[in-house]
Amino acid sequence: xxxxxxxxxxxxxxxxxxxxxxxxxxxxxxxxxxxxxxxxxxxxxxxxxxxxxxxxxxxxxxxxxxxxxxxxxxxxxxxxxxxxxxxxxxxxxxxxxxxxxxxxxxxxxxxxxxxxxxxxxxxxxxxxxxxxxxxxxxxxxxxxxxxxxxxxxxxxxxxxxxxxxxxxxxxxxxxxxxxxxxxxxxxxxxxxxxxxxxxxxxxxxxxxxxxxxxxxxxxxxxxxxxxxxxxxxxxxxxxxxxxxxxxxxxxxxxxxxxxxxxxxxxxxxxxxxxxxxxxxxxxxxxxxxxxxxxxxxxxxxxxxxxxxxxxxxxxxxxxxxxxxxxxxxxxxxxxxxxxxxxxxxxxxxxxxxxxxxxxxxxxxxxxxxxxxxxxxxxxxxxxxxxxxxxxxxxxxxxxxxxxxxxxxxxxxxxxxxxxxx
Amino acid sequence: xxxxxxxxxxxxxxxxxxxxxxxxxxxxxxxxxxxxxxxxxxxxxxxxxxxxxxxxxxxxxxxxxxxxxxxxxxxxxxxxxxxxxxxxxxxxxxxxxxxxxxxxxxxxxxxxxxxxxxxxxxxxxxxxxxxxxxxxxxxxxxxxxxxxxxxxxxxxxxxxxxxxxxxxxxxxxxxxxxxxxxxxxxxxxxxxxxxxxxxxxxxxxxxxxxxxxxxxxxxxxxxxxxxxxxxxxxxxxxxxxxxxxxxxxxxxxxxxxxxxxxxxxxxxxxxxxxxxxxxxxxx
Numbered sequence: 074x075x076x077x078x079x080x081x082x083x084x085x086x087x088x089x090x091x092x093x094x095x096x097x098x099x100x101x102x103x104x105x106x107x108x109x110x111x112x113x114x115x116x117x118x119x120x121x122x123x124x125x126x127x128x129x130x131x132x133x134x135x136x137x138x139x140x141x142x143x144x145x146x147x148x149x150x151x152x153x154x155x156x157x158x159x160x161x162x163x164x165x166x167x168x169x170x171x172x173x174x175x176x177x178x179x180x181x182x183x184x185x186x187x188x189x190x191x192x193x194x195x196x197x198x199x200x201x202x203x204x205x206x207x208x209x210x211x212x213x214x215x216x217x218x219x220x221x222x223x224x225x226x227x228x229x230x231x232x233x234x235x236x237x238x239x240x241x242x243x244x245x246x247x248x249x250x251x252x253x254x255x256x257x258x259x260x261x262x263x264x265x266x267x268x269x270x271x272x273x274x275x276x277x278x279x280x281x282x283x284x285x286x287x288x289x290x291x292x293x294x295x296x297x298x299x300x301x302x303x304x305x306x307x308x309x310x311x312x313x314x315x316x317x318x319x320x321x322x323x324x325x326x327x328x329x330x331x332x333x334x335x336x337x338x339x340x341x342x343x344x345x346x347x348x349x350x351x352x353x354x355x356x357x358x359x360x361x362x363x364x365x366x367x368x369x370x371x372x373x374x375x376x377x378x379x380x381x382x383x384x385x386x387x388x389x390x391x392x393x394x395x396x397x398x399x400x401x402x403x404x405x406x407x408x409x410x411x412x413x414x415x416x417x418x419x420x421x422x423x424x425x426x427x428x429x430x431x432x433x434x435x436x437x438x439x440x441x442x443x444x445x446x447x448x449x450x451x452x453x454x455x456x457x458x459x460x461x462x463x464x465x466x467x468x469x470x471x472x473x474x475x476x477x478x479x480x481x482x483x484x485x486x487x488x489x490x491x492x493x494x
Numbered sequence: 495x496x497x498x499x500x501x502x503x504x505x506x507x508x509x510x511x512x513x514x515x516x517x518x519x520x521x522x523x524x525x526x527x528x529x530x531x532x533x534x535x536x537x538x539x540x541x542x543x544x545x546x547x548x549x550x551x552x553x554x555x556x557x558x559x560x561x562x563x564x565x566x567x568x569x570x571x572x573x574x575x576x577x578x579x580x581x582x583x584x585x586x587x588x589x590x591x592x593x594x595x596x597x598x599x600x601x602x603x604x605x606x607x608x609x610x611x612x613x614x615x616x617x618x619x620x621x622x623x624x625x626x627x628x629x630x631x632x633x634x635x636x637x638x639x640x641x642x643x644x645x646x647x648x649x650x651x652x653x654x655x656x657x658x659x660x661x662x663x664x665x666x667x668x669x670x671x672x673x674x675x676x677x678x679x680x681x682x683x684x685x686x687x688x689x690x691x692x693x694x695x696x697x698x699x700x701x702x703x704x705x706x707x708x709x710x711x712x713x714x715x716x717x718x719x720x721x722x723x724x725x726x727x728x729x730x731x732x733x734x735x736x737x738x739x740x741x742x743x744x745x746x747x748x749x750x751x752x753x754x755x756x757x758x759x760x761x762x763x764x765x766x767x768x769x770x771x772x773x774x775x776x777x
Contacts, residue, residue, distance in 0.1 A: 165610075237508065265504070
């Protein structure tokens with residue numbers, strides 16, 4: 074059986090004009106100068122097949138080429154070189170409610186959106202009540218779309234998008250929207266598609282969802298496929314990538330903030346100059362193992378006498394989960410600024426990192442004791458990455474101990490007593 | 495049979511019609527109707543404006559050319575029923591002007607849908623012509639009924655040719671629209687250029703005066719312009735038989751404006767198809 078999607082050596086280059094020359098005056102006055110362009114390689118030599126019936130996830134940071142890929146699959150963009158072939162009918166859902174018009178009613182928009190998908194008015198007329206029921210909008214059929222909440226618009230758009238029967242469904246970032254119960258419905262729909270053997274391509278930042286539903290995930294970065302495999306494997310590669318990336322951003326940020334001080338018109342009372350992570354021997358690093366010692370060093374510049382203030386830190390996992398957070402006030406440590414031009418170095422030392430493999434981001438904030446004013450904050454201030462060493466899963470190293478007693482005195486029916494106690 | 499509760503949980507998909515022609519036609523109709531509807535939402539008089547505007551233009555032009563300049567005073571055959579000629583001229587011109595102006599924005603103003611959904615792009619242009627055509631059809635029917643009642647139309651066997659001229663007009667307008675809509679994406683000055691060209695066409699096509707008013711040697715030149723030819727032949731077919739047709743005005747050269755319409759259509763189609771892949775990136 075032929076794969077549903079065949080992509081071979083696909084490249085896409087955008088030529089971005091450095092100055093847009095769409096007026097006559099410009100053309101006349103600049104007719105000799107060859108227009109200057111900046112080339113942007115959105116996709117570089119991408120090849121993959123999607124076998125029929127596969128649920129493929131596509132992940133990657135913004136601007137990595139994933140949306141460009143979808144647009145080439147949908148024939149909206151033309152490939153610069155290589156090929157992308159879809160065998161069979163497809164339905165694309167690149168944005169919610171394409172073709173919808175806010176001035177029209179829900180009913181009229183169903184006809185319009187359906188027509189964009191290739192469905193006729195007669196087909197839609199028989200179906201319209203079902204669509205409204207699925208979107209939970211029966212009572213709003215003749216209301217104008219502009220009066221709908223964004224959640225209602227999303228429900229209507231999704232309901233229309235899944236109307237056309239196709240072999241391949243291409244969806245971009247649809248899971249990020251809608252309320253929880255409707256998301257559930259979306260996933261039920263995806264599941265039923267899977268049972269029917271349809272092929273689905275889903276672009277999403279929602280890593281847990283990709284892990285739960287996708288058979289396979291492609292990870293894109295800077296126009297290339299950098300990982301291709303089972304969802305769990307690829308998502309952990311993605312975590313690693315995010316950690317490395319935010320490390321780089323934090324470095325450039327601290328470089329910026331040190332040069333920023335002079336230019337600023339209204340200087341902050343206290344300012345974060347740099348944030349660094351160090352291992353047990355005091356060497357800066359961003360790679361740690363579980364149970365390693367770690368020191369977080371925050372260097373501050375004081376600009377005014379504000380007395381005591383609070384320095385807070387938070388550690389987040391790459392997907393945004395708040396893992397831990399504390400501040401100097403909670404831990405009864407005093408930090409204060411008494412003069413302009415002073416410097417303070419704050420160190421937070423962890424003897425044994427209780428975190429498991431993954432990418433983590435550190436956030437630092439300086440606030441007043443009452444918590445009302447934020448003097449400065451840095452997010453992400455730093456990031457680090459923990460390699461999988463022990464094979465434990467989850468976020469936390471529990472530091473628990475096992476005891477095994479062969480031949481111990483075990484009573485039948487003791488389970489109930491155990492849980493009660 | 496599914497119960498209501500089940501209906502809300504699941505949505506059975508529908509197979510698209512096999513025929514691509516049917517799908518495209520359906521999309522054109524939906525888009526044209528939407529555009530037509532949206533043009534009038536929010537205004538109190540709605541569609542009536544589409545009738546009022548040409549009527550106002552008619553009133554002004556009638557005052558200027560008929561009363562002040564006494565264009566219609568002559569008894570020459572070309573001047574027969576001048577007010578009706580003027581009315582038909584203005585309704586046809588309004589369609590020509592409205593549809594080409596709408597078309598200018600048919601692609602450039604549809605960036606959102608072009609970047610996010612795939613369907614043949616010419617559909618957007620034809621749909622915009624369609625929405626102007628809807629206004630034109632209603633206006634034309636009203637004008638024909640009214641002038642028939644007051645006796646300004648002289649229908650006969652030659653009136654059977656009128657639909658042919660309407661088709662020619664549609665080919666001309668769609669051809670121009672394809673060209674304008676595609677070029678406008680890359681070259682925004684076209685909007686202003688077209689405004690000026692339209693004005694030249696308006697006065698060069700004998701919309702507001704009888705074609706026979708044009709001096710002899712210039713008649714041949716003006717008659718090569720398809721708008722003038724369609725208009726004159728429509729007047730000959732509908733208003734009065736004594737109005738000379740374009741064939742009797744410029745002889746065998748009459749094939750030129752007709753061929754021009756067809757050639758323009760195919761050239762426009764080629765240009766449009768050549769530029770289509772670049773729309774999504776440019777918008």
